[in-house]
Amino acid sequence: MEKWIVSSSPHLREGRSTQGIMRDVLIALLPAAAAAGILFGPRALLLIALCVASCVAAEWVCRRVMKRENTISDLSAAVTGMLLAFNLPVGLHPLMAVFGCVVAIVVVKQMFGGIGQNFVNPALTARIVLMTSFPSPMSSWVQPFAYLDGSDAVTAASPLGILKESAGAGLPGYLDLFLGARPGCLGETCALALLLGGVYLVARRVIHPAVPLTYLAVAAALSALAGRDVLTELMTGGLLLGAIFMATDYTTTPVTLKGRVIFAAGCGVLTMLIRLFGSLPEGVSFSIILMNLLVPYLEKWTRPRPFGAQKEGRGRAG
Template identity: 50%
Template sequence: ANPAITARVILLTSFALRMTTWVAPHAWQGTVDATSTATPLALINSGATDELPTYAQMLIGERAGCLGETCIIGLLIGGIYLVAKKVISPIIPVCYIATVFVLSAVLGQDPVMQILSGGLFLGAIFMATDYVTSPITNKGKVIYAIGCGIITVLIRQFASLPEGVSYSILLMNILTPHIENATTPKTFGVGKEAK
């Protein structure tokens, strides 16, 4: 399993309050040191959609959330750089984000807000693409990414947690060996092993 995702899941489980309490954007400009606020996904789950930030605020990171997951433009620039340098393949991030978009729309949610909220871009670009814990075949990458997307949407829509990215990547990491076995092409001319 991806060590960063595993550590994050352990921290989320062990220190839920500390890991889900955020400082409001621009709180430092006020008279108080910091103001606690809810993330966009928590606002959606509580039904307070009138308090949601705009799409533009979501893109530039003017919202509550974990360090590194709020500025979508910055994450996209980093992802494009990694693809251009051939460090990662775009298959997993594109399929993962597209799956969340489509399933959110099917379930009646705002798909744009769902993909811009939470750690989806951070997880899809930088965590789900880990060489050791993700499949190596293109077909395996598609299956893995779609699985991550389905689990993320299911957790966001039907579980008590507002976010499901870390859990979905961890669960699909566990399934990666099985995905590899199912999608690795057989070598031409090699017969089955004798039992």
């Protein structure tokens, strides 16, 4: 007589896994990583590798110390490492980068319970911690292709910095912006590569296109209202990187599509407010983190009504 397995239905699974989703995100980040290598040289690739390795190592050690089941195989720590590296200037001291990785994984992610539990984006929070800890190294931009003639130390102003300081004189052209030939964080400059990654994520149904499109559309509309050049606005700073890869992070955004679209719209508004009126040139990181903090409220406001429920019988207190 065989021994039958008795379990709760459904007895079939779609075949997707957390690891598979994270792998898709890593694949989507590859074009931008390649662009960083071309634009900023081998040092960019080394920094990416260092951040990925540090994040994975930090997660491994952390889970060991907490005596919890190890989760590095879900690849989420590798994604965090890659995203954090994308938010750093290529010339940053490696130890500072490692410090950022430890903050992202240990403080922001694991101390709150690990994957799915952190309430703010680990990579962005680490970037903000690095910016406030090391303001000067974190805003020392290098000209693209400077590595070719060995002039690594040449620092330059980022396009948003130029906008802030000198109202636009000396901005790179659209083609340079699109291909990423401008100073900036190593993974944020190449619009083409980021868009490729975004298309891949949409095609693989990892993200819903409404989220990045809402973020970009709101930012574009506000910059048009403010009389700024819309395309330049969209292709500078970390806007594309943030809209495609950070504002779509599952854990730190609402669970309903409606909630996510409102989240993205809020990010667009905050980004433009910071860019137009703040003393910092760039506002993507802060706007996403601020919206992360609002997620519990967004969830409460966008809770779906069960199918067939009467209006007055909504029956859902938050």
